[in-house]
Amino acid sequence: MILDPASMDATACYKILIGSIVPRAIGWVSTVSADGVANLAPFSFFTAVCRKPPMVSLTIQPKSDRVTLKDTLVNIRETGGFVTNLVTLPLADAMHHSSMEHPPEADEFELAGLTKSACDLVSAPRVREAPVSMECRLDRIIPIGEVGDHVVFGEVVRFHVRDDIYLDSGRIDTVGLHPVGRLAAEYTLVENIFTCPVEPEVVVSRQGRRMARLDGKPADWSQIAQPGWTGSGNALKG
Numbered sequence: 001m002i003l004d005p006a007s008m009d010a011t012a013c014y015k016i017l018i019g020s021i022v023p024r025a026i027g028w029v030s031t032v033s034a035d036g037v038a039n040l041a042p043f044s045f046f047t048a049v050c051r052k053p054p055m056v057s058l059t060i061q062p063k064s065d066r067v068t069l070k071d072t073l074v075n076i077r078e079t080g081g082f083v084t085n086l087v088t089l090p091l092a093d094a095m096h097h098s099s100m101e102h103p104p105e106a107d108e109f110e111l112a113g114l115t116k117s118a119c120d121l122v123s124a125p126r127v128r129e130a131p132v133s134m135e136c137r138l139d140r141i142i143p144i145g146e147v148g149d150h151v152v153f154g155e156v157v158r159f160h161v162r163d164d165i166y167l168d169s170g171r172i173d174t175v176g177l178h179p180v181g182r183l184a185a186e187y188t189l190v191e192n193i194f195t196c197p198v199e200p201e202v203v204v205s206r207q208g209r210r211m212a213r214l215d216g217k218p219a220d221w222s223q224i225a226q227p228g229w230t231g232s233g234n235a236l237k238g
């Protein structure tokens with residue numbers, strides 16, 4: 001199959017991108033509005049972009065009406081800061097809940113039953129329950145493409161790492177984390193680890209296997225095929 005993006009609309013391109021760039025890290029971003037309302041939302045167009053100073057980027061689409069800016073973008077622009085929080089399995093439901101389209105005056109920490117911890121250098125609170133949080137100072141916002149997306153670059157000015165996952169060697173105890181990633185519009189639990197070269201028996205033993213589902217749904221069930229899926233990234237209820 002050869003697909004030409006020039007003849008595809010944004011949603012069609014998005015389906016291919018999110019189905020093939022997998023698994024994606026999830027930056028669970030906390031912000032605060034100029035009026036002091038805390039906000040929380042996950043972003044999987046999220047990655048590390050620079051080592052020194054440490055920097056991350058997010059790409060933020062418009063809301064499902066395809067025009068209105070998401071609260072996260074408005075808040076980052078107004079306050080110049082944000083926090084990325086790491087999502088682990090016990091936090092997955094709260095993260096999912098925080099991605100539903102809530103009005104700007106809704107405090108998503110309260111709706112998701114999470115605890116706010118004050119940050120050192122940015123006005124946004126962090127998620128106390130998250131094992132790693134990064135306080136970020138806005139570096140720049142770049143409007144990109146033809147459908148209202150914006151790339152946000154932030155400089156990490158503080159790392160908060162839970163003591164039990166910070167090793168003496170200065171690295172994170174990744175195997176103890178149970179991080180959650182994004183697959184198309186579903187999630188994956190990162191729960192195995194390997195190094196290369198991979199033993200041929202391992203490759204053979206996995207050939208043709210479908211992924212195991214933790215949600216009991218049929219193997220080929222897809223969130224994208226459900227009525228109501230908009231391509232704006234918002235979670236659907238249920």
Ligand SMILES: Cc1cc2nc3c(=O)[nH]c(=O)nc-3n(C[C@H](O)[C@H](O)[C@H](O)COP(=O)(O)O)c2cc1C
Nearest residue numbers: 041042043044045060061070071072099100233234
């Ligand atoms: C796991 C996950 C990843 C998401 N990634 C993105 C993303 O990269 N960019 C985006 O614009 N929306 C993304 N969304 C949707 C936003 O989280 C959602 O639109 C949210 O309501 C935005 O909230 P806000 O208006 O409070 O900023 C994602 C949703 C989920 C569940």
